[in-house]
Amino acid sequence: MKLGSLKAGGRDGALVIVSRDLDRFVEAKGIAATMQQALDNWTDIAPRLEALAKQLDGREVAGEPFDATLFSSPLxxxxxxxxxxxxxxxxxxxxxxxxxxxxxxxxxxxxxxxxxxxxxxxxxxxxxxxxxxxxxxxxxxxxxxxxxxxxxxxxxxxxxxxxxxxxxxxxxxxxxxxxxxxxxxxxxxxxxxxxxxxxxxxxxxxxxxxxxxxxxxxxxxxxxxxxxxxxxxxxxxxxxxxxxxxxxxxxxxxxxxxxxxxxxxxxxxxxxxxxxxxxxxxxxxxxxxxxxxxxxxxxxxxxxxxxxxxxxxxxxxxxxxxxxxxxx
CATH class of the missing domain: 3.90.850.10 (Fumarylacetoacetase-like, C-terminal domain)
Incomplete structure (x- = not known):
């Protein structure tokens, strides 16, 4: 699973899942708002993020085009x-x-x-x-x-x-x-x-x-x-x-x-x-x-x-x- 944080999410970013080929990303809305929130509750949240990652890689979810300039550091x-x-x-x-x-x-x-x-x-x-x-x-x-x-x-x-x-x-x-x-x-x-x-x-x-x-x-x-x-x-x-x-x-x-x-x-x-x-x-x-x-x-x-x-x-x-x- 590949993760990142969008700058648009404010000081702590907005958590996103990124496709394996670094081609697309999708926000983790409804799962975890930020990377830190995901890490604080990793046991419960990681499986849900992984499920969405599989959907993104399988193109069941369209996602947005990956652009590194939109991303902050992961934390x-x-x-x-x-x-x-x-x-x-x-x-x-x-x-x-x-x-x-x-x-x-x-x-x-x-x-x-x-x-x-x-x-x-x-x-x-x-x-x-x-x-x-x-x-x-x-x-x-x-x-x-x-x-x-x-x-x-x-x-x-x-x-x-x-x-x-x-x-x-x-x-x-x-x-x-x-x-x-x-x-x-x-x-x-x-x-x-x-x-x-x-x-x-x-x-x-x-x-x-x-x-x-x-x-x-x-x-x-x-x-x-x-x-x-x-x-x-x-x-x-x-x-x-x-x-x-x-x-x-x-x-x-x-x-x-x-x-x-x-x-x-x-x-x-x-x-x-x-x-x-x-x-x-x-x-x-x-x-x-x-x-x-x-x-x-x-x-x-x-x-x-x-x-x-x-x-x-x-x-x-x-x-x-x-x-x-x-x-x-």
């Missing part, structure tokens, strides 16, 4: 957004940029930060750049959405709490980040609003590409019309989503609608598959050529993030954003 705002850093190759490269070493227990203990979740960008919204010197960067990721997760859940138990999967552009301001982290209290100013794919899917939509904790498909980033990277999201992953959720819920419960991110998708073979953010490319250039050649994002730059199934069909639709200079 336009969320009770919680916790982002991980589950790919050690990414951690090594970006920490090198700020002169930091990997934590000694990096391979055994996941990193998570609490992101801003009060308002997400829509998948086709512009990315506002207040100052070109801030070092604007995209970060292509996978994210999952949970139902209610009890405190102390195990990784095996956490698998059953993953209800939806989507893509993310976790936007970063790299030159704001380094001095901020040196304070020892985590991200805040360096992490503006993230954006998510227009469509989220239930795990069964991914077939064999989903093993209960990770997606094993390439994540494709296209920067200014040229492919930038296609690392496989299931390769070189140190912590899958079940482990990240269990880590987040060690001492507290997670409310339905919690979003958990993988962190920037990255493979150890980054020279062949490319990268999912500019900072990685910059550090590879420094290692290979002795100098950084790639600039951070500027007004007019465009990023597209998308994932395709084995037949080459887009699964989640695309995050497609352009940088705009903010007015002062």
């Amino acid at each position: 336009p705002r969320a009770y919680q957004w916790a982002d991980g850093s589950a790919y050690l190759s990414h951690m090594r490269l970006v920490r090198k940029a700020r002169g930091a070493e990997l934590p000694a227990n990096a391979a055994k203990d996941p990193l998570l930060y609490q992101g801003g979740s009060d308002a997400f960008l829509a998948p086709t919204d512009g990315i506002s750049l207040g100052d070109p010197d801030w070092g604007l960067d995209f970060e292509a990721e996978i994210a999952v959405v949970t139902d209610d997760v009890p405190a102390g859940v195990t990784a095996d138990q956490a698998r059953g709490h993953i209800k939806l999967i989507m893509l993310c552009n976790d936007i970063s301001l790299r030159n704001v980040m380094k001095p901020e982290l040196q304070k020892g209290f985590g991200f805040f100013q360096s992490k503006p609003a993230s954006a998510f794919s227009p469509v989220c899917v239930t795990p069964n939509e991914l077939g064999s590409a989903w093993d209960g904790g990770k997606v094993s498909l390439p994540l494709v980033s296209t920067f200014n019309g040229e492919e930038f990277g296609r690392p496989d999201a299931g390769t070189d992953l140190s912590f899958d989503f079940s482990q990240l959720i269990a880590h987040a819920a060690m001492t507290r419960s997670l409310a339905a609608g919690t979003i958990v991110g993988s962190g920037t998708v990255s493979n150890e073979d980054y020279r062949s598959v490319g990268s999912s953010c500019l900072q990685e490319r910059r550090m590879i250039e420094l290692l290979d050529e002795g100098e950084i050649k790639t600039a951070f994002m500027q007004a007019g730059d465009a990023i597209r993030i998308e994932m395709f199934d084995a037949r080459g069909t887009s699964i989640f639709g695309a995050i497609e954003q352009r940088v705009v200079a903010s007015r002062k």
Whole structure:
């Protein structure tokens, strides 16, 4: 089943079911008004949404033409957004940029930060750049959405709490980040609003590409019309989503609608598959050529993030954003 939220529904969107081929959508009127309402009552509501999805795919329901510009992020705002850093190759490269070493227990203990979740960008919204010197960067990721997760859940138990999967552009301001982290209290100013794919899917939509904790498909980033990277999201992953959720819920419960991110998708073979953010490319250039050649994002730059199934069909639709200079 594929779901999304229309911007026309207000701050929390209007829940819709999207056809498997991303061709049409139908509103979930009479079932659930919003994505959050569906997640709050998932056991009762999901079967009704699935029945309507079958009707839409079987063309028993006509629906409306799919247009990503009509869609907000699946959850336009969320009770919680916790982002991980589950790919050690990414951690090594970006920490090198700020002169930091990997934590000694990096391979055994996941990193998570609490992101801003009060308002997400829509998948086709512009990315506002207040100052070109801030070092604007995209970060292509996978994210999952949970139902209610009890405190102390195990990784095996956490698998059953993953209800939806989507893509993310976790936007970063790299030159704001380094001095901020040196304070020892985590991200805040360096992490503006993230954006998510227009469509989220239930795990069964991914077939064999989903093993209960990770997606094993390439994540494709296209920067200014040229492919930038296609690392496989299931390769070189140190912590899958079940482990990240269990880590987040060690001492507290997670409310339905919690979003958990993988962190920037990255493979150890980054020279062949490319990268999912500019900072990685910059550090590879420094290692290979002795100098950084790639600039951070500027007004007019465009990023597209998308994932395709084995037949080459887009699964989640695309995050497609352009940088705009903010007015002062």
